[in-house]
Amino acid sequence: xxxxxxxxxxxxxxxxxxxxxxxxxxxxxxxxxxxxxxxxxxxxxxxxxxxxxxxxxxxxxxxxxxxxxxxxxxxxxxxxxxxxxxxxxxxxxxxxxxxxxxxxxxxxxxxxxxxxxxxxxxxxxxxxxxxxxxxxxxxxxxxxxxxxxxxxxxxxxxxxxxxxxxxxxxxxxxxxxxxxxxxxxxxxxxxxxxxxxxxxxxxxxxxxxx
Amino acid sequence: xxxxxxxxxxxxxxxxxxxxxxxxxxxxxxxxxxxxxxxxxxxxxxxxxxxxxxxxxxxxxxxxxxxxxxxxxxxxxxxxxxxxxxxxxxxxxxxxxxxxxxxxxxxxxxxxxxxxxxxxxxxxxxxxxxxxxxxxxxxxxxxxxxxxxxxxxxxxxxxxxxxxxxxxxxxxxxxxxxxxxxxxxxxxxxxxxxxxxxxxxxxxxxxxxx
Numbered sequence: 001x002x003x004x005x006x007x008x009x010x011x012x013x014x015x016x017x018x019x020x021x022x023x024x025x026x027x028x029x030x031x032x033x034x035x036x037x038x039x040x041x042x043x044x045x046x047x048x049x050x051x052x053x054x055x056x057x058x059x060x061x062x063x064x065x066x067x068x069x070x071x072x073x074x075x076x077x078x079x080x081x082x083x084x085x086x087x088x089x090x091x092x093x094x095x096x097x098x099x100x101x102x103x104x105x106x107x108x109x110x111x112x113x114x115x116x117x118x119x120x121x122x123x124x125x126x127x128x129x130x131x132x133x134x135x136x137x138x139x140x141x142x143x144x145x146x147x148x149x150x151x152x153x154x155x156x157x158x159x160x161x162x163x164x165x166x167x168x169x170x171x172x173x174x175x176x177x178x179x180x181x182x183x184x185x186x187x188x189x190x191x192x193x194x195x196x197x198x199x200x201x202x203x204x205x206x207x208x209x210x
Numbered sequence: 211x212x213x214x215x216x217x218x219x220x221x222x223x224x225x226x227x228x229x230x231x232x233x234x235x236x237x238x239x240x241x242x243x244x245x246x247x248x249x250x251x252x253x254x255x256x257x258x259x260x261x262x263x264x265x266x267x268x269x270x271x272x273x274x275x276x277x278x279x280x281x282x283x284x285x286x287x288x289x290x291x292x293x294x295x296x297x298x299x300x301x302x303x304x305x306x307x308x309x310x311x312x313x314x315x316x317x318x319x320x321x322x323x324x325x326x327x328x329x330x331x332x333x334x335x336x337x338x339x340x341x342x343x344x345x346x347x348x349x350x351x352x353x354x355x356x357x358x359x360x361x362x363x364x365x366x367x368x369x370x371x372x373x374x375x376x377x378x379x380x381x382x383x384x385x386x387x388x389x390x391x392x393x394x395x396x397x398x399x400x401x402x403x404x405x406x407x408x409x410x411x412x413x414x415x416x417x418x419x420x
Contacts, residue, residue: 003358004239007246007351029214035412036217038353038365044410051419093408100408129339133346137365140350141217143248148213148358155248155347168419198303198310200254202245209261209378 003148008197010147012154013182015190016072022184026149027075030183033145034079037138041115043093045085045131046138047175049078049168056167063163064180069154073182078164079138080175081131090115128176135178146183156180213358218407220357222364223392225400226282232394236359237285240393243355244289247348251325253303255295255341256348257385259288259378266377273373274390279364283392288374289348290385291341300325338386345388356393366390 001009027050034048051057057071064070082089094112097103105112120127139155146153157179164170164177186193211219237260244258261267267281274280292299304322307313315322330337349365356363367389374380374387396403 003355004242004246007243010248012248012252031412031416032214033217035409035415036214036407037350038220038222040367042222042408044415047415047417049417049419053420056419096410097408100406133343136343136346137350137353140247140347140352141354142350143347144351144354145213157250173417196310197246198252198307199245200306202241205245205254205257206241207257207259207383209259209266210263 003144006147006150007144009150010143010153011192011195011197013152013184013186013190014067014069014154014192015187016069016074016152016182016184017187018072020185021074022151026151029149030077030142030145030151033141034077034138037134037141039134039137040130041119043085043089044134045082045089046135047080047082047173048138049080049170049175049177051076051078051168059167060159060164063167064156064159067156067158069182070156070159070180072184072187073154074184075182077142077181077183078168078177079135079142079179079181080170080173081128081135081178083128083171083174083176085127085131086120087116090120132178139179139181142181151183152186153181153183156182213354216357216360217354219360220353220363221402221405221407223362223394223396223400224277224279224364224402225397226279226284226362226392226394227397228282230395231284232361236361239359240287240352240355240361243351244287244348247344247351249344249347250340251303251329253295253299255292255299255344257290257292257383258348259290259380259385259387261286261288261378269377270369270374273377274366274369277366277368279392280366280369280390282394282397283364284394285392287352287391287393288378288387289345289352289389289391290380290383291338291345291388293338293381293384293386295337295341296330297326300330342388349389349391352391361393362396363391363393366392
């Protein structure tokens with residue numbers, strides 16, 4: 001199937017088949033997909049927590065407004081944002097650029113100066129918001145990757161980040177849970193699976209300037 | 211090539227080949243991809259402006275901090291958010307659900323009540339922020355779709371939304387420009403194309419709880 005057929009096929013899965021696990025190969029592919037996601041300035045203010053411990057998943061259901069797919073799914077992806085977008089974070093980024101590309105530091109200096117003086121100096125609230133928006137790019141990328149691999153998933157904004165923090169120990173890791181995505185295979189009796197996809201038609205959501 | 215190879219291949223293209231245009235088929239595929247993007251509650255608070263008029267693209271360069279790729283690209287995608295997330299917007303959504311799925315309105319009533327009483331009543335600023343986050347899901351989806359089609363693109367947060375508004379007449383359309391994405395084919399001499407991709411390794415950005 002092509003991309004459009006796969007995007008038509010996917011839906012926000014509400015009930016997963018608890019007997020079916022996704023393969024190690026698919027899991028590895030999704031982790032790589034996450035790491036390859038484009039982010040603003042290439043800074044990657046994100047980490048991905050992959051939960052496959054069913055007991056932990058069960059604990060997280062209570063912090064997800066009781067949504068059972070969190071406990072049922074083969075893997076639970078928790079897209080987290082970095083809490084410290086600071087000078088160290090930027091230094092590490094430029095160390096990586098120098099290492100991977102061999103770019104001399106003097107060539108990178110103007111960009112680095114910009115980030116150090118005009119970006120990380122922004123109020124913490126703005127940087128947190130900036131990071132959280134990048135998490136949505138990763139979500140969009142992962143949703144499409146799942147569809148292409150014929151994996152079911154459910155994008156979720158509705159959960160209690162503090163509850164996730166306490167169960168997963170995110171604060172100690174410098175992270176905040178931002179988006180949640182159970183991944184696996186749809187249950188045969190998920191009635192949502194049979195419903196037609198509701199979307200505004202292309203002619204309604206696309207405006208041409210040509 | 212597989213998904214990972216295509217995601218490795220893509221990069222934020224800084225210089226496009228002005229002689230090469232993307233096909234109508236690819237453009238149609240990207241429009242459908244946009245329309246199929248998952249959004250919170252399925253509400254789709256987004257529209258896509260597709261600019262292929264080179265004179266308009268040239269005008270928008272000035273509102274994009276002079277970034278020339280906006281003028282050079284075969285097509286300029288402007289992902290816009292809806293300004294009015296209100297009762298009418300929600301009514302239209304439920305009319306669509308009833309039409310497509312034939313779901314009786316009494317079945318939808320509790321969800322509709324929730325959106326009417328607890329969601330669209332939020333402060334305008336919160337709804338705008340919510341909508342803008344959905345635009346990033348569309349961006350993530352479109353970036354991956356482009357990579358799969360071997361199309362080059364450049365995700366851009368850095369532009370002047372008011373300038374875009376004045377050139378494209380977005381306010382009259384009830385829209386705000388949120389993200390910009392020139393799409394086309396990389397120029398042979400875009401020096402960015404030859405640089406190795408800089409990413410934190412999977413082992414650094416993925417935390418396993420198993």
